[in-house]
Amino acid sequence: MMLDVKNVSIAFRLSADRVTSLKEYALRAVTGKLRYKEFLALKDISFSVKKGETFGIIGKNGAGKSTLLKVVSGILKPTTGSVCANGSIVPMLELGAGFDMDLTGRENIYLNGAILGYEEAFLNSKYDEIVDFSELGQFIDEPIRNYSSGMMARLAFSIAAVVQPDILIVDEILGVGDSDFQKKSKDRMLELMGGGTTVLFVSHSIEQIQEMCSRVLWIDHGKVVMLGGAEKVCTAYLSNQ
Amino acid sequence: MVEKKTIQKAALYSILIFAIVAVFFYYAGGEQFKSRDVSTDDPVVATGGLPEITAGHIVKQPFTLDADNISQVKLTMATYDRVNTGVLIVSIRHGESILGSATVQLESIQDNTDLTVVFERPINITPGEELELCLESDGETGNAVTAYYGSEISLAKGSVEKPLSKEDLAQFDETPIDGILCFQVSGRESLVFGQFYWYGVAALFVLLVLYWLVVIKRLNRGKTSMSVLFIIAxxxxKFLIKQLVSRDFKAKYKRSVLGVMWSFLNPILMMTVQYIVFSTLFKSSIPNFSAYLFIGIVCFNFFSEATSMSLQSISGNAALITKVYIPKYIYPVSRVISSCINLLLSLIPLLGVLLITGNHISLRSLLTVFGLVCLVALALGIGMILASMMVFFRDTQFLWGVIITIWNFATPIFYPESIIPAQYMTVYKMNPLYHIVRFMRIVLMDGVSPDPKAYLFCILASFIPLALGILIFKKCQDRFALYV
Incomplete structure (x- = not known):
């Protein structure tokens, strides 16, 4: 078993009552108005993913898909329940996290790579591949504040796409940049997902889910609606809409 | 297994480093680890003079001293403004037996000044026993000296009556005088620490070896320990921290003309400004003021920079914290390490100032490393507390701006600690930075090791805040992603 999610619930304190200054806190603590409204973003979710499996998650906007991915990747800690992962996890949730505008493309490759958990030797060996894939050429030694948004997205994608994780978490298959690069990046992503790694895949495109996943989890309002074979769950999901 | 090899290497290194450090401390600690100077209270204010001490008369002054030997006595003498001939015999007695004595030529005694009598060989005593300081002379009337006495202690403002019991009073030929001699006896007390240093080192060494044996044995059975997890982490x-630190450093000096030179220039300029202000405007009386000031500035600058940077480390990296998983402690730790690089760079101009002002740098100066480690631990501890507070209360950053200014004035950076009234000294010494700055000054300016107590205070002053910081940070870190 690569990934085991057991009875995960997550509760947020609603921002209406969030206290952000000491004075306000003291005032409320004294007057006894320190109350919180709890909101359960995830309620008692359990599932497990086998090695090499591509596991899909579907649901409407606000169903809790992204929260679930954040819990699995360790960014959020579940209020109750546990997540057990055997191996390295690379979340492709946000590309270019931690980019520093004042640093050059080259420096950002190392910084962003380190943030994603790559090792130094790995980055050194993959450096040329990243630069080639991003098609940035000579601009790689320019500070990235001078980059266009397309160049930045290309660089970010190229760094993320060299991973060889045990578990890959994908939130929508991204196509970035111009149409040529979009095709190239989509192909690269499909290649990564088909390469035998364990994949956790979230998408709004039911066709993609049906095509790639063996099992699918359908969540709504933070609760599990259905868990089972891709065909069965997708049919139920479509007929529900 | 790679892990096991790493652990074995770490164990070997830690044992080796421990042994080197233990030997180094013994060498660097020197006399300071074995004994320390002790004296009786400061001399009283002279308010009267005894009759002439002539042949056949004896002055006795009872005292006690918690020391193992007595090396010297300080007395305030009078010569009636003339040159006398003969000798003065200063002796230390216990009951009837004379423990030791020294002879002073009367010609060498100056009128109305302190006379320091150094015994040829330190006089061994039992700590705390009741002793008498005796003065005898072979002078005759009109050709003799005498000693001053008094009963008041001088303070910064005026003087107060010293509480004296009947037994404390000086005697002239067995007749009690209305006061005590203006005297101070000094000696050295041998320290338990120095006597048992090697036993302590040996015990710790055995504990360390045992600890690693247990860790390796547990590892063989597939269990992890704290230190194993720490080494793996x-x-x-390592690579991530290296990248974050180099980003901080590059970002700080990017687009500035002088770049990294600012790390040298900043402390030098600050010291110059404060030096001019305090030495000319306020007429500071501290000897070697530039070195005194520079050590204070370098320590405080680091503390202020490291804590302010850590304060922002969680809230300023909100974009990262909500998007990628990185252990949260990496953020404050990387910020403190960035400040450490600045600290190391500012040590270079500090070394320059020390050499120019004539402080001799020896191998013993390496003891500053101990002070620096304590300083970094303190800054990290406070930084972690601030970083956690900042997530929940944004007011922290403004509060900290005020507190760091108060802290600056509460630390003896540009003034001598002697200006603090004695009754506030206990509160004043609660400041952890006080102990660390004091430690650094003793090592770098006096060129000796501080006494073992100073080490203990430094450890307490830095590792208690660090433990507290880690505890608070650990308790709050799971909620960072929700609030930041």
């Missing part, structure tokens, strides 16, 4: 996140 260090190995795993």
């Amino acid at each position: 260090m190995k795993k996140y």
